Amino acid sequence: MSSYQGMRWFKCDLQVQTPADRANWRGSPMGKGEEAERAAAEAYIRRCYKIGLEVIAVTDHNFLSKGFIPYLRQAIDAISVEYAYRIVLFPGFEFEADVGKGCHVLALFEPDADLDEIDHYLTECGVTYPRVQNGVLKKSTKRLPEILDIVQRTTPEGVQRGLIILPHVMGDDGLFDSGRIGDWLQQEEFVNPGLLAVEVPKPVSRMSSGFQKLFGAGEDCDPGWRRRRSIACVMGSDAKALRAEENSENPLGKRYTWIKMSAPSIESLRQAFLDHDSRIRLPEDPATDVNPADRQYQARILSLSVEGAAFVEDQQVDFSPNLNCIIGGRGSGKSTLLEYLRLALRKDRSDRVQDDRTKEKIERIRKTLAGPDSRVRVQWRSRDGVEDELVLASGEASVAGREVVDADTFFRGLPVRFFSQQQLTQLTEKDSNNLLPLIDDFARADMDALEARERELRAEIASLFQTRRQQVVLQGEHQRLSQEVAELTRQRSARAGLQAAADAHLRLQAENKLAERIRSQASEPKAWVELAEDFAESHSPLGSVADTWPHGDWFKTLDNKVEQAKQALLASIKAAVETYVQEVSDLFDKDAAWPGIADALAKADAEFAIACRAQGLSPEEVARVQEIDKELRAKQVELEGNQRKLDALETEVAPLEDRYRDLLKIWREQHRLREAAADKANRESAALQQRFLEVTVRYSGERTAFNAIWNGLAPKDRRTKLAKQWEFLGQAVFEYARDFHKDSPWHALSELFKQSQSLTGELADWLDELKQHLSSAEMLPEWENTLVKRVPDLVDVTLYRSDGSRAGSIHDGGLSDGQRNTAALALLLAQGNDPIVIDQPEDELDSSFIYRDLVPMLRRMKDQRQLIFATHNANLPVNGDAELVYALETRNGRGCLLAEGGLDRPGVCGAVLDVMEGSKEAFQRRREKYHF
Numbered sequence: 001m002s003s004y005q006g007m008r009w010f011k012c013d014l015q016v017q018t019p020a021d022r023a024n025w026r027g028s029p030m031g032k033g034e035e036a037e038r039a040a041a042e043a044y045i046r047r048c049y050k051i052g053l054e055v056i057a058v059t060d061h062n063f064l065s066k067g068f069i070p071y072l073r074q075a076i077d078a079i080s081v082e083y084a085y086r087i088v089l090f091p092g093f094e095f096e097a098d099v100g101k102g103c104h105v106l107a108l109f110e111p112d113a114d115l116d117e118i119d120h121y122l123t124e125c126g127v128t129y130p131r132v133q134n135g136v137l138k139k140s141t142k143r144l145p146e147i148l149d150i151v152q153r154t155t156p157e158g159v160q161r162g163l164i165i166l167p168h169v170m171g172d173d174g175l176f177d178s179g180r181i182g183d184w185l186q187q188e189e190f191v192n193p194g195l196l197a198v199e200v201p202k203p204v205s206r207m208s209s210g211f212q213k214l215f216g217a218g219e220d221c222d223p224g225w226r227r228r229r230s231i232a233c234v235m236g237s238d239a240k241a242l243r244a245e246e247n248s249e250n251p252l253g254k255r256y257t258w259i260k261m262s263a264p265s266i267e268s269l270r271q272a273f274l275d276h277d278s279r280i281r282l283p284e285d286p287a288t289d290v291n292p293a294d295r296q297y298q299a300r301i302l303s304l305s306v307e308g309a310a311f312v313e314d315q316q317v318d319f320s321p322n323l324n325c326i327i328g329g330r331g332s333g334k335s336t337l338l339e340y341l342r343l344a345l346r347k348d349r350s351d352r353v354q355d356d357r358t359k360e361k362i363e364r365i366r367k368t369l370a371g372p373d374s375r376v377r378v379q380w381r382s383r384d385g386v387e388d389e390l391v392l393a394s395g396e397a398s399v400a401g402r403e404v405v406d407a408d409t410f411f412r413g414l415p416v417r418f419f420s421q422q423q424l425t426q427l428t429e430k431d432s433n434n435l436l437p438l439i440d441d442f443a444r445a446d447m448d449a450l451e452a453r454e455r456e457l458r459a460e461i462a463s464l465f466q467t468r469r470q471q472v473v474l475q476g477e478h479q480r481l482s483q484e485v486a487e488l489t490r491q492r493s494a495r496a497g498l499q500a501a502a503d504a505h506l507r508l509q510a511e512n513k514l515a516e517r518i519r520s521q522a523s524e525p526k527a528w529v530e531l532a533e534d535f536a537e538s539h540s541p542l543g544s545v546a547d548t549w550p551h552g553d554w555f556k557t558l559d560n561k562v563e564q565a566k567q568a569l570l571a572s573i574k575a576a577v578e579t580y581v582q583e584v585s586d587l588f589d590k591d592a593a594w595p596g597i598a599d600a601l602a603k604a605d606a607e608f609a610i611a612c613r614a615q616g617l618s619p620e621e622v623a624r625v626q627e628i629d630k631e632l633r634a635k636q637v638e639l640e641g642n643q644r645k646l647d648a649l650e651t652e653v654a655p656l657e658d659r660y661r662d663l664l665k666i667w668r669e670q671h672r673l674r675e676a677a678a679d680k681a682n683r684e685s686a687a688l689q690q691r692f693l694e695v696t697v698r699y700s701g702e703r704t705a706f707n708a709i710w711n712g713l714a715p716k717d718r719r720t721k722l723a724k725q726w727e728f729l730g731q732a733v734f735e736y737a738r739d740f741h742k743d744s745p746w747h748a749l750s751e752l753f754k755q756s757q758s759l760t761g762e763l764a765d766w767l768d769e770l771k772q773h774l775s776s777a778e779m780l781p782e783w784e785n786t787l788v789k790r791v792p793d794l795v796d797v798t799l800y801r802s803d804g805s806r807a808g809s810i811h812d813g814g815l816s817d818g819q820r821n822t823a824a825l826a827l828l829l830a831q832g833n834d835p836i837v838i839d840q841p842e843d844e845l846d847s848s849f850i851y852r853d854l855v856p857m858l859r860r861m862k863d864q865r866q867l868i869f870a871t872h873n874a875n876l877p878v879n880g881d882a883e884l885v886y887a888l889e890t891r892n893g894r895g896c897l898l899a900e901g902g903l904d905r906p907g908v909c910g911a912v913l914d915v916m917e918g919s920k921e922a923f924q925r926r927r928e929k930y931h932f
Helices: 034-052 069-082 113-122 144-151 185-189 209-217 265-276 333-344 356-369 409-413 420-428 436-493 496-521 524-539 552-589 594-602 602-615 619-653 654-686 703-711 724-739 744-753 767-774 780-787 817-830 847-861 875-877 905-916 919-930
Strands: 008-016 054-057 088-097 103-109 164-167 198-199 232-234 255-263 300-307 315-318 323-328 375-381 387-393 396-400 417-421 692-700 795-799 806-809 838-839 869-870 886-890 894-901
Touching: 008 088, 034 654, 069 088, 088 113, 103 113, 103 144, 103 265, 103 869, 113 144, 144 164, 164 265, 232 265, 255 265, 255 703, 300 333, 315 894, 323 333, 323 905, 333 356, 333 375, 333 387, 333 417, 333 838, 333 869, 333 894, 356 420, 356 780, 396 409, 396 594, 417 420, 420 838, 436 619, 436 654, 436 780, 436 817, 496 552, 496 602, 496 619, 524 552, 552 594, 552 847, 594 602, 594 886, 602 619, 654 692, 654 817, 692 817, 703 724, 724 744, 744 767, 744 780, 795 817, 817 838, 817 847, 886 905, 894 905
Parallel strands: 008 054, 054 088, 164 198, 198 232, 323 869, 323 886, 417 838, 838 869
Antiparallel strands: 008 255, 088 103, 103 164, 300 315, 300 375, 375 387, 387 396, 692 795, 795 806, 886 894
């Protein structure tokens, strides 16, 4: 069962009235007496549960609900057992401050606050007894600064009493009701830094541009109205009835606010108001809106549990789907937990980039699980909501509770990326091009499909190249046979007197050969009868197996009919074959002309011998002529067979050019996707700050990879002139393909071999020698293999300073390690929505970058993907506003849990201050940013 302690979204209605405020309640009235109040309270809370509210703030005018709130609390105690959660009730009140003609104020207090103390605070705020006089609510004569001080005062124990919200600021009795309050007073109260939140009727994005500027507090806001920090906006129902049919204007839950908290408290609300960009969401349409968490469909790690490890105490981490920070002092085990995740998901063997230090670290941590009772369990949820438990035991990770046909395929498909700081550094090493997989991940599904098609095409083209080589061999054989036939024909023609007899003899032999072939082929269909017999005999009767089937009789009848059909087919094939054999035999036996033709064919050889003797040839010469004639016939048959093979190979090799063009198109499409990915990364970075980085992708621009392939084609004898010019020629080929936007340097070179006259310059002088070398029998297979090799695209990242000047790029060597890691992190966070796990991403990065660049990236991307970091820099959890901070400490040589949850939990906040580096600076920068 999940014991998640981090922040999550709560559905909150922070302004509800109850039947206790009889003058303002528009729903069914509450009867008098304890039983009536209990019944009303139960109906109220059941309605809250029915519409899914998790947090309510009871704010009846002048605290008229003081006596009703205990019944609401009791109702929650009783009804919560029927549901999976307990509604949190903030007690409070609404009153009218005598500002101009009156401005309403909401005050909220801790859920367990003493109601008498709250009543006393209302008196302090200037609302005297009796709270209602002559049916009219008493008003306060105090100004907002005094009220803020009374309600939001911090106690000697460091706890803030409560929170002030100005309700319905755009309606009657609201702050911006100009008919009641003067502009100068509105302005003064609005910019008061102690005022943290106002209640609005709709999201700010749907308001006029003027209000958007006002609430945004940006540079485009009127300086006189610009707050030092933007104000939080919440939506509440101001409920005056339980249901719309009782009061359509203000039913319970008509408007509400999603607020991210660990557990609802005044401190949780205060932090949410101060960091509302991260922790508050206003529904566009409250009637159809869903929990923001339910709009996140990305895969995620639900939890990690460790049992029996050597240096880490048994514990379970329940992760947030957003930003998670595992913190702790040196040696407390924070990095170890991440490596346990890596091992349990088998990402120790499948990461694309893995340096030696990371490998050594993984193996060292693997040994901490050598005990017989050591276990690591990971709960995983796919993007489709399917959950699995992954268990690491005895050094092997497996899927628990179900059979997995191919575990390697399953684990390889888990979309989680792990990086150590060393791996981040390796990603951006000059000339490594390790950023290419990151760019590909922007369009992983499309890239996988293209890569699969590329593999198919390369295999097909390789086969076609082999077929073409066979074709060349056969063409040579065909030339040899043609020459031999020509020579034999010439020798036979030397006996001119025999020419006519020899030609007649050849024609008779051709006729005899055709007749023999027809007769021999007549028996071939008999094999069809054997196949039909096998097919008929293969029928297995259905028998009694269908006796229990719902439609068994029908299927038995069907089976009998199929068997009869097979026997009928066999009989018809037998009859057809017998008919065919007889008809072919009759073509000869019953033809009146055939006996004479058969006699002529039988006498052909003897008559040719007689013709030879008539020419005065000796028996030896006659034998020689007959031998030449026989050899000629054999060579002609061989030549005909060779031609048939050539015709077949010509058909086979015909698609080669089309398939090769398809391959080149695949390479261009891959590049197009990478350019689109680079544009997306650039847009993401631009959304964070002005021209932070620029990603470029150069088609087939990876020079190192080109050189490796080119050098593999070099002449084996390095003493030749061509070998001595090889490096220069490679550079010329690479630049020619780049400058003329060719699809491949190899394709460009093969085109030049066909039309060298179109090229001028030094490369043109070497084309003939290059062609001769690469098309030689020794090199041709290697050259053809090279033609289908992709020179990878080159990914480069240029970084810009805050003043817009260029700092340098990865491939020009102008960036420091920290700047290169900045580029890697920016790309990692900008691509995809799958989980990323990074061990200490802040290493090698200066604090100003962490605060100015990394933190905004985290805040922007954490709602789109799960981020899990082990870190010792407080800027990440504090200014990144981590949903879960999991703090470790070392006790008795083992990493133990110190605190967990969001920063709105006092224990977590204390742990950040105690164990993290730069924590005071982080909180100071947060204070500077938010002015608190």
